[in-house]
Amino acid sequence: MKRFYLSISYLFLSVLLFGQWRDTGADLMLQGLVNLSADGQTLAVKENQVVSIYHWTNTAGWILGAERLIDPTTTDLSSMVLSPDGQTVALQCFRTDSLGRPTAYVKIYSWDGQHWQQKGSDIQENSHFDGSLSFGSAIAMSADGESLVIGAGLQYQFYEAVGMVYSYHWKNNDWQLVQPVFEGAYYGGQYGRSVGMSADGQYLAILGGYFNRHTKYVDVFRWSGLYWEPAYSTSSRYSLVGSMSLTFAASGTHLIMAQPEGATPTSYGSPRGIYPGRVDVYQFDGNQVEIKGEQIKGPESTSLLGKRTAISADGNIIVIAAPESDTAGRHSGYINSYVWCNEQWEENAAIIKGTANSKIGETLVLSADGRRMVFSDKSCNCLKTYDLPTWSNCPPQNIDDQEETVEFKISKRLYPNPNQGHFYIQMAKEQAATIRIYNMTGQLVYEKASPESSLHEVDFQADTGVYFVEIEQNGEKERFKFIHHGK
8 A cells, every 4th residue: 555645736626526516407487486395306486376396307307297386365575485395385475354454374285196285274363463464474394394483574563573473383184373472572673584494393493683673683492392492592793784684404403694785883874785795604503502614705795695595404515695796797696605614614616607687596595415506597587407416525624735645545656647648557456447537627528447457558638737537446436636748
């Protein structure tokens, strides 16, 4: 067994190990609210009063389901949520009561194998309270669709827009309200403007604000078996004027607080977008909550970085959209993704950029494993689907611009190195091997299935540059660098 001393390019390893987002080409000529099932195989798209359900096929991409869900009581502004198992849909609806007042309520639909059927009664609470049209503006569900949380961020009985939140369990063939109802504690705090629920229905999260409307916080509760008990709370790190969103991981152990725009509070109000967007990730270990990694900030004050965010179930992959960035033309937008690696957030793929007026990422959803992403692109008025190939482990720490000792088990040496594309790889055992060569952008440029031998010959014609060879033998892989001088 021989030791190789290699100067490894960190940029290349990030691309090679983490992979690149791949456009599947399965565009849907739709715009609207979008939800994706946990496995990334079912997509719900709401346009006005119609919810279309699509199922993924490896050969044809998205295929429209057998039946659309049509509800005339919902509007283009109504919220919509698909359960993580893809079998239940929740819709915010509106109607006029006996006194002629508009009211909001929530309907739940489930798929019975042939049709979408309403599940249980209409859900409506305290419709006589002020701000009740916000009931259902935020909804979250457990994976099985049998636990539900509904936010009414503007609803109040005594103090304006304190906000209220309601949770329900499916019991005795109907939706049962769980007491007590959550009510915001601060005037104008809009408690429940955004909510989240873990896939197992054991955690729920509520976004709220303090009375000055500047500092936002999230309360997370854990189900005891009889009632919701406080698990942890967290606050935004900056007291800024501006909207803030909550994204809750399916595990219930991670959440994102994102503020796409903000400005220092003044007595006269503040202009939009003085500060770039900012994103914070929090993690909970069962006992305490803490910031996970450094804050991610936008490069421009008007990019709206963090307007849409998504997080994998385990909290180790995040995707962030900046739909109004001008990096590739006015309002082109971009989407960036990160993986938790070596105790920090690392960009795990190239930035996805739009073109002028694309505003990509105004709608953004991610599968639970972080490998499929669906987002909007206004330049084509469509929804795009990107996949990320599975990556291996993080690259080792402190490998940039320094020598790293690597122990090779299946190969002994590559010679000559440098070369002009014709070289040999000596193996430790006389076995067949698959040989792949990647360029510095991570693109596969050569692949060969070499027959059983202890010495494998490679004839690789390419431009001058640095390349990486990967040797695979009996499921084991080794990679190292060589220099190609061209011909």
